[in-house]
Amino acid sequence: xxxxxxxxxxxxxxxxxxxxVGDFHLNELMALAAxxxxxxxxxxxxxxxxxxxxxxTAQCLNAPDAVLIYESGILDxxxxxxxxxxxxQRASFMSSQxxxxxxxxxxxLQRGLVTLGFLSGASIDKYGxxxxxxxxxxxxxxxxxxxxxxxNSDIGTMAKRTVFIMLQEKRRFIERNQxxxxxxxxxxxxxxxxxxxxxxxxxxxxFAECGPVGVVSNMGVFRFDDNGEMxxxxxxxxxxxxxxxxxxxxxxxxxxxxxxTPKPTYRQLYVLREIVDPERLFLPVSLPExxxxxxxxxxx
Amino acid sequence: MGKIMSLExxxxxxxxxxxxxxxxxxxxxxxxxxxxxxxxxxxxxxxLHYIVGHPSCATFLMxxxxxxxxxxxxxxxxxxxxxxxxxxxxxxxxxxxMIFEDWSHGQQAFRMLAGAVGAPFIAYxxxxxxxxxxPEYDAMKKAGLRDGSNPRIPKEKFIIMDDPFYGGGKVIxxxxxxxxxxxxxxxxxxxxxxxxxxxxxSEDKEIAFACDRLVVTCEEIVSEExxxxxxENNLVPFIKVDTIVEVxxxxxxxxxxxxYDYDSELIKTWDKLQRDEEAIRxxxxxxxxxxxxxxxxxGKVGVDKLIALRASRSTGYSGHMQRGKNPSPxxxxxxxxxxxxxxx
Numbered sequence: 001x002x003x004x005x006x007x008x009x010x011x012x013x014x015x016x017x018x019x020x021v022g023d024f025h026l027n028e029l030m031a032l033a034a035x036x037x038x039x040x041x042x043x044x045x046x047x048x049x050x051x052x053x054x055x056x057t058a059q060c061l062n063a064p065d066a067v068l069i070y071e072s073g074i075l076d077x078x079x080x081x082x083x084x085x086x087x088x089q090r091a092s093f094m095s096s097q098x099x100x101x102x103x104x105x106x107x108x109l110q111r112g113l114v115t116l117g118f119l120s121g122a123s124i125d126k127y128g129x130x131x132x133x134x135x136x137x138x139x140x141x142x143x144x145x146x147x148x149x150x151x152n153s154d155i156g157t158m159a160k161r162t163v164f165i166m167l168q169e170k171r172r173f174i175e176r177n178q179x180x181x182x183x184x185x186x187x188x189x190x191x192x193x194x195x196x197x198x199x200x201x202x203x204x205x206x207f208a209e210c211g212p213v214g215v216v217s218n219m220g221v222f223r224f225d226d227n228g229e230m231x232x233x234x235x236x237x238x239x240x241x242x243x244x245x246x247x248x249x250x251x252x253x254x255x256x257x258x259x260x261t262p263k264p265t266y267r268q269l270y271v272l273r274e275i276v277d278p279e280r281l282f283l284p285v286s287l288p289e290x291x292x293x294x295x296x297x298x299x300x
Numbered sequence: 301m302g303k304i305m306s307l308e309x310x311x312x313x314x315x316x317x318x319x320x321x322x323x324x325x326x327x328x329x330x331x332x333x334x335x336x337x338x339x340x341x342x343x344x345x346x347x348l349h350y351i352v353g354h355p356s357c358a359t360f361l362m363x364x365x366x367x368x369x370x371x372x373x374x375x376x377x378x379x380x381x382x383x384x385x386x387x388x389x390x391x392x393x394x395x396x397x398m399i400f401e402d403w404s405h406g407q408q409a410f411r412m413l414a415g416a417v418g419a420p421f422i423a424y425x426x427x428x429x430x431x432x433x434x435p436e437y438d439a440m441k442k443a444g445l446r447d448g449s450n451p452r453i454p455k456e457k458f459i460i461m462d463d464p465f466y467g468g469g470k471v472i473x474x475x476x477x478x479x480x481x482x483x484x485x486x487x488x489x490x491x492x493x494x495x496x497x498x499x500x501x502s503e504d505k506e507i508a509f510a511c512d513r514l515v516v517t518c519e520e521i522v523s524e525e526x527x528x529x530x531x532e533n534n535l536v537p538f539i540k541v542d543t544i545v546e547v548x549x550x551x552x553x554x555x556x557x558x559x560y561d562y563d564s565e566l567i568k569t570w571d572k573l574q575r576d577e578e579a580i581r582x583x584x585x586x587x588x589x590x591x592x593x594x595x596x597x598x599g600k601v602g603v604d605k606l607i608a609l610r611a612s613r614s615t616g617y618s619g620h621m622q623r624g625k626n627p628s629p630x631x632x633x634x635x636x637x638x639x640x641x642x643x644x
Contacts, residue, residue: 004633073500078634080633085327100501102410105406140442150354151404181427190428190434204463277624
């Protein structure tokens with residue numbers, strides 16, 4: 001039986017020193033990179049999987065007051081057990097208010113209360129537009145049909161900032177999505193279909209300045225310049241900017257790289273593994289062991 | 301007591317080939333009216349016009365059963381951790397056997413709200429700039445269905461207009477959703493029809509009011525008096541309920557807060573089976589067409605499973621079910637609750 005005081009005492013015993021390469025899994029690095037995007041005053045709209053790990057870890061560490069919204073109708077749930085999805089009853093535990101999609105997409109999102117969206121996608125274009133609809137073939141005869149938008153296109157366009165967590169592959173970081181589910185900084189102006197800056201298409205609405213501000217992949221962290229174009233900010237340990245560029249099919253700007261993505265600390269790893277996802281719902285089952293010294297404290 | 305029917309009778313009364321139907325709940329995790337969909341598959345209705353957001357387990361069965369003709373959806377999967385793509389649905393789409401119309405969650409929810417409050421259309425900003433608004437991808441128009449002949453199908457998918465009142469830029473006007481039949485699954489329904497839902501409500505209230513005829517399947521029928529002691533907790537009033545069906549475990553394998561948890565094992569099994577058409581056909585034969593009735597189906601599921609899924613009366617979910625690779629830890633307070641940044 002764990003009470004909060006014991007848990008805090010234990011966490012405080014774990015040294016907050018930077019972990020050595022080999023002591024953490026890539027997914028942990030990504031989740032913690034994502035968690036650093038969360039500010040303490042953020043109202044966050046998160047999807048299932050790594051986005052969820054990122055925000056839940058942030059609530060335990062750097063952003064305890066951040067409010068989490070799950071699209072199914074949950075505001076500021078405080079889970080004891082990691083939810084399997086945004087509609088899991090575990091997600092609503094101790095929430096401030098429980099409602100439905102009108103609450104989350106209407107009262108919260110379109111009303112302008114959401115400051116950060118946390119999403120993923122099948123492919124991303126160089127302006128941060130995302131496809132979660134289909135890949136290959138054509139729309140009416142798709143090779144791989146995915147789920148479709150869900151809340152992706154709503155959150156990605158109306159949250160003040162959006163961070164995407166993506167798998168880095170040449171076919172996933174592309175010039176133009178085969179299907180733009182969630183518009184990035186450049187998008188279609190229907191009905192003509194002209195390709196224009198989002199700020200023009202959304203001009204006059206409360207959401208013209210909203211859009212992607214970061215991408216966390218398994219190779220690096222990306223930002224967007226004034227033209228809305230993606231550039232590489234940091235590379236994960238052991239990865240070079242050239243390698244990232246090789247895994248993009250558009251001409252990635254690597255001139256603004258500031259260095260290496262910060263490695264997790266042992267304390268962060270402990271929180272992610274033992275507090276946020278001890279059931280290994282999203283983290284891989286085989287994680288690197290804690291080094292001697294830390295392991296003793298964890299197991300004590 | 302005229303509203304109370306058996307599952308078989310309720311499906312027979314409300315469903316016919318081509319009927320438009322909306323279903324409640326949220327993905328494989330929350331109050332999906334699975335038993336009702338299961339009975340639709342058994343009775344073999346065709347060409348249903350399905351207007352939904354995300355009722356994944358029910359959708360999975362009706363895709364496998366080939367019951368849908370038009371599918372308007374904003375998220376088509378059947379569980380999030382375990383699998384994302386419903387291959388039977390993708391196959392129907394590829395073979396041109398089902399018309400699939402893509403929306404965003406917000407759009408579908410707003411359309412259902414418009415239907416619920418009797419408004420013919422509603423304005424919503426997102427997702428301006430998306431291919432969801434590409435005229436080439438208006439599947440129902442391409443199929444010639446937007447000619448005004450079907451009162452359930454609007455003549456346009458959407459209209460983009462300038463905000464005429466406040467000059468607030470462009471806005472998307474979407475038509476109300478007008479399903480003929482709505483089906484939601486609740487924990488409790490009073491014998492007159494008052495609906496009590498515990499946990500998140502998804503789009504169920506909007507569906508309940510948008511449809512012409514509402515069927516509520518429930519875990520238990522209780523006395524109206526019980527539900528009227530705290531009416532603020534009731535979601536839908538009895539005057540909007542047409543049919544009540546008591547069907548215990550009627551959302552299985554999706555979860556019902558405070559009654560039972562979702563069955564991740566069965567959803568994972570579906571994910572495995574769906575890769576092989578023959579395997580899923582056999583499963584349907586044994587588990588959908590085979591059983592005498594829903595109770596017989598539950599008997600096959602077995603008492604061990606149903607007990608493992610039984611939800612805690614305190615948290616609303618099961619603490620005994622293994623979901624990930626490790627068992628659930630015994631925790632009684634959420635760690636992130638009332639934390640201060642300096643404490644870590």
